[in-house]
Amino acid sequence: MQMYLEAAEDSLSYEAAELVYTQGNCDVAIREFDKYMMKFPNAIFKINASYYKSDCLYKAKISGSLTRI
DSSP states (O other), X not given: OHHHHHHHHHHHHHHHHHXXXXXXXXXXXHHHHHHHHHHOXXXXXXXXXXXXXXXXXXXXXXXXXXXXX
16 A cells, blocks of 8 residues: 555656646756655656756756756
8 A cells, every 4th residue: 555655646746847847937847856856766757757857957058047956
């Protein structure tokens, strides 16, 4: 039962960060993906989270809009 609850929490945490990303709020998405990956070292969506975080960092570097994280 504990494993099921942890998987559910993992999914919900990822989906919350992904929603912020899809809304275009990269400053917040970077922080949320960092929190997600720190809380779940063996995260179910670790590859996706890493990709989206990297995409945000790349976009911020190009636009020069990265704020203090």
